[in-house]
Amino acid sequence: MNSRVGAVVPAAGRGERLGGGTPKALRPLAGRPMLLRAVETLLSSTLVSQVVVAAPPTLVDVVGQLLGSGVRVVPGGAERVDSVRVALDALDDDIGVVLVHDAARPLTPAKLVDAVATTVLDGHPAVIPVLPVADTIKEIDADGRVVRTPRRDGLRAVQTPQGFRRDILRAAYANRDLPVTDDAGLVEALGVPVTTIPGAEEAFKVTRPADLVLAEALLAHSLPRDGHR
Ligand SMILES: Nc1ccn([C@@H]2O[C@H](COP(=O)(O)OP(=O)(O)OP(=O)(O)O)[C@@H](O)[C@H]2O)c(=O)n1
């Protein structure tokens, strides 16, 4: 496996659950767009040598100017999987390890990026950061009736970045029509083992308005990081 690490950032979503008009990746968080924060974190890792961003198709130039010439920007697709696939294809040929990281997780700590990349480089073909779930989770049927209650101690909430050997992720994306909601789900369908490592509370996804309030509050109370808040 080539040990050069690249990152792809799906950032082409509309942010419908967040609302507010502006595409979510460009929504400011304490004055700086979420996407910029996510990309800066990836670039701050000494292990990541290339970042490709999938932007809303009409905003490719705007995003390119925001991120500067060191980041390749491609037009994203209709679904997250489409955006990831386009960005994967734009990575340099000699990238052997790929991190897939949501623009919508702007407070992800750099040490989590390093931990995922290092675990793949150590020989694990697929690596995801996870946290225990706090709520009880029910499986329900189409009528809203409870089917079963899985044991909570066997459940985990999944974050990004998710890290993969590039050849495995490429093979997984041949089945990208499967009804899964993360990249590791496609890899699991290949029968490839997926390794979990501890996630980070700050790596939560900004999905709904309350998440934005939480992110702003965390930034307001944290120390400046690399000169930025
Ligand atoms: N067609 C899409 C859809 C999503 N994403 C990206 O995938 C990540 C996770 O998606 P999510 O949080 O669901 O973002 P949105 O799709 O924008 O949110 P919503 O479903 O509320 O519209 C985000 O960084 C988002 O920009 C993408 O690149 N292309």
Ligand SMILES: C[C@](O)(CO)[C@H](O)COP(=O)(O)O
């Ligand atoms: C990939 C992901 O962030 C892992 O938790 C999540 O599944 C994305 O889901 P979304 O509905 O596209 O936000």
